[in-house]
Amino acid sequence: MKYTNALQGKSLICTQDWKKEELDLVLDLALAMKENRYDHHLKDCLKNRTFFMFFYNPSVRTRQSFEAAATELGGHAQFLEPKSMRLKTEKTAGETIEDAAKVMSRYAVGLGVRILEDKIPYYGAGEALIREYEQFSSIPVFSMAHDKYHPFQGLADIMGLKEHLQELKGKKVLMVWGHGGLARSWCSVQEHLLIASRFGMSVRLAYPRGYDLDSDVIEKTKKNCENNSQEFSITHDMDEAYKDVHVVYSRNWMSPEAYQDGEFHKPSEIEKAMKHKEWICDEEKMKLTSHALFIHPMPVDRGNEVTDGVASSSRSIIYDVAENRLHVQKAVMALTMGKY
Numbered sequence: 001m002k003y004t005n006a007l008q009g010k011s012l013i014c015t016q017d018w019k020k021e022e023l024d025l026v027l028d029l030a031l032a033m034k035e036n037r038y039d040h041h042l043k044d045c046l047k048n049r050t051f052f053m054f055f056y057n058p059s060v061r062t063r064q065s066f067e068a069a070a071t072e073l074g075g076h077a078q079f080l081e082p083k084s085m086r087l088k089t090e091k092t093a094g095e096t097i098e099d100a101a102k103v104m105s106r107y108a109v110g111l112g113v114r115i116l117e118d119k120i121p122y123y124g125a126g127e128a129l130i131r132e133y134e135q136f137s138s139i140p141v142f143s144m145a146h147d148k149y150h151p152f153q154g155l156a157d158i159m160g161l162k163e164h165l166q167e168l169k170g171k172k173v174l175m176v177w178g179h180g181g182l183a184r185s186w187c188s189v190q191e192h193l194l195i196a197s198r199f200g201m202s203v204r205l206a207y208p209r210g211y212d213l214d215s216d217v218i219e220k221t222k223k224n225c226e227n228n229s230q231e232f233s234i235t236h237d238m239d240e241a242y243k244d245v246h247v248v249y250s251r252n253w254m255s256p257e258a259y260q261d262g263e264f265h266k267p268s269e270i271e272k273a274m275k276h277k278e279w280i281c282d283e284e285k286m287k288l289t290s291h292a293l294f295i296h297p298m299p300v301d302r303g304n305e306v307t308d309g310v311a312s313s314s315r316s317i318i319y320d321v322a323e324n325r326l327h328v329q330k331a332v333m334a335l336t337m338g339k340y
């Protein structure tokens with residue numbers, strides 16, 4: 001496979017920002033890298049180069065897979081967190097994002113940022129911060145999950161679904177809310193709606209009343225479905241939702257009331273979510289599907305979002321998708337910042 005420099009220097013904050021052909025190129029390269037993990041001809045394309053990972057929030061998969069990706073491409077990933085910097089915030093004096101971004105661009109070949117949940121005062125603040133880093137950086141800027149999107153998770157989801165279903169066009173994915181005690185961000189769910197509809201899947205969204213997602217994301221998902229002649233629907237009837245779908249994605253997300261008066265109201269979100277205990281993906285509901293795969297970005301809130309039986313069943317592809325984070329990240333890093 002021949003790679004051009006067309007994606008060099010490109011940031012990735014949401015997959016919807018990239019052309020479908022560009023996403024296809026990433027997925028093709030990710031698969032080739034997965035098949036030839038340590039011997040791919042791009043294995044040294046980040047040799048002697050550093051990728052910065054700036055985490056406002058904790059992570060298992062994202063940090064570990066980006067570090068492994070940099071290592072497997074011959075480079076190094078450096079972990080940064082707010083306490084290791086002196087950045088200006090609404091409450092404290094410090095360095096501006098403009099200055100930090102311009103300086104970091106002199107050291108590294110790429111910068112990833114994660115910011116969500118309790119680290120932002122309102123929905124949209126994480127997106128604004130990442131876009132500000134992008135504006136002032138001369139290196140690619142990646143979202144490693146922010147309040148609105150999680151692009152690398154979306155790519156790993158699609159890679160996993162392609163591996164297990166082959167053809168995605170016309171397949172039905174159910175995105176279903178699950179109760180839970182974590183008050184989860186919207187990022188993985190919203191990214192998945194966009195990328196699944198982009199790749200020709202029909203999308204069914206199910207949740208209890210009061211858990212609407214970002215209307216901008218819904219409009220874009222509808223448009224993607226229309227462009228592919230696929231259906232998009234929203235239902236609040238859980239049993240109806242599972243009928244005949246090929247993929248079930250069960251995940252908790254916060255209500256639109258999660259941020260108020262510049263604060264993240266986590267305890268009240270959890271209290272409210274735990275009143276909907278019937279919203280759990282279980283074996284009985286999976287029987288209504290068309291022998292569906294179960295997908296989840298992890299960490300899984302077992303016993304709340306989904307039963308152990310479903311999460312650990314032979315139809316669950318959660319570990320394959322988690323592994324694919326590594327491969328899609330290697331592919332995007334190689335294409336946007338690698339030398340070859």
Ligand code: CP
Pocket residue numbers: 058059060061062063145153297298299
């Ligand atoms: N899916 C995901 O981003 O996992 P982490 O929060 O562990 O990075």
